[in-house]
Amino acid sequence: RALGDLSENAEYHAAREDQGMLQARIDALKDKLSRAYIVDRSNLPSDTVVFGTRVRIKDLDSGEEEVYELVGPGEEDYDNNKILTTSPRGQGLLGKKRGDIAVIKVPRGHLRYEIVDISFPS
Incomplete structure (x- = not known):
């Protein structure tokens, strides 16, 4: 052609x-x-679950413990327990303190977690 x-x-x-x-x-x-913008960790509360924290939780139904890191869009990695702050689990954990109970509504019912520990990853 x-x-x-x-x-x-x-x-x-x-x-x-x-x-x-x-x-x-x-x-x-x-x-x-x-x-x-860059989030300055020194301005974030160290005793509250916020963006960027690593939180150890205990499932009150199974007794199993899990560790999650709350991250923003584009940083999520579910294989490594990096969950979005906007996810149902992330939303349910935000604002909680050590010892608090988080009840998270999911399609199959409710998840109940105790906040065991809160830290910032290094």
């Missing part, structure tokens, strides 16, 4: 569409970056 036929136009239009989608992603990341 000669240059400029329909198949080449289709490739061109597909490339332009891809470029538009990539530019939208770049713009979204630039916006996210412009709103980002």
Whole structure:
């Protein structure tokens, strides 16, 4: 086929569409970056579950203990127990102190945890 036929136009239009989608992603990341800020741990309470803390909890039904780190979007890693502060479990733990009981509503009922320990990861 000669240059400029329909198949080449289709490739061109597909490339332009891809470029538009990539530019939208770049713009979204630039916006996210412009709103980002560094959290100074020295200004955070050390006795309360907040963003960035590592919390050891005891399941009051099974007696098992688990450790979670509360993180922001893009940092979650469920295989390593890094959960979003906006997740149901994260929301249920936020603001709690050592010894508090967190009751978290989930689709299968309620989870009940005792806050055993709160720390900041090193």
